[in-house]
Amino acid sequence: MHLDAKVQQFQYQQQSIQFYEAGQRSQHPTLVLIHGTGGNTDRHFNYIFPMLAVHQRVLSIDLYTPDCDDLEVHDFSVQVASLIAEQIASDEKITLVGYSLGAVIAAQTAAELGERISRLILLAGWAKTSSVQQLRNHVWQTLFEERSQALAHFINYCLYSDQYLSLRNEQQVLDLARFVTPSKDAAKQRLLNCRIDITEKLNQISAETLIVACTQDRMIPYAQGKLLFAGIRNSRYSEIQSGHALYIEAPAEVVRLINLFSQHAERYHPHSHLAAVMP
Secondary structure, eight states: OOSSOEEEEEEETTEEEEEEEESOOOSSOEEEEEOOTTOOHHHHHTTHHHHHTTTSOEEEEOOOOOSOSSOOTHHHHHHHHHHHHHHSOTTSOEEEEEETHHHHHHHHHHHHHGGGOOEEEEESOOSBOOHHHHHHHHHHHHHHHTTOTHHHHHHHHHHSOHHHHHTSOHHHHHHGGGGOOOOHHHHHHHHHHTTOBOGGGGGGOOSEEEEEEETTOSSSOTHHHHHHHHHSTTEEEEEESSOSOHHHHOHHHHHHHHHHHHHHGGGSOTTOBOOSSOO
16 A cells, blocks of 8 residues: 555454554544455545545554354444544544445444544435445446456446546456455455445434535436434535446545545534535
């Protein structure tokens, strides 16, 4: 990973889990980043991690996938809770930021930790898997199991917007697949994705919350963001003109929204909308 960050580990049960730390504690809440399906800090936060660390302390966890057939969101949320308990002082405010599956994990973690989490930012997340998401996951999983050469094409189709892809030639589009590494852990996480349902957790979230949806997202339809917005009290909503890979297509907008809301949530009334781009 080519970041100006400390690479560290903490113990969870019998497992050493890797995390990254950058920036200094300041008057702003410490950010805790949670990556998405099949990802890690390098793949999903490589662009935005150093920019966020300019103004505050930032931690980012590389989740461990337990070797079991019945994964639950709680298997990951407890890892985040352990990182927080071990690495963040009790008087230190926390903004939890999750992307994709990481947004689901962040929402459940915020529900479980209550007032320990001051602010919550959910990027391209969802609460209950739809039949459309299940269909896409099924196609992705089948191509993975068949070791199909079409998987890279399907990954790119799912991750990026039409506009982003149309600006690149065929080889450049194929090169984009390097941000996704098919693996058994990712396959297990996708099986979990097919049966996500944290709707009952939403009303337990007390943190000031920002929902960020991607208008051209083929993986998590942006209507899912609106459902989160409706289900979480004290939430705000924003849309980014991007496909699912907003960390690649729109990193500046993502950093701006995270900084604005984490540092100045009080400026934005519950149920209001935040603009992703400067007016």
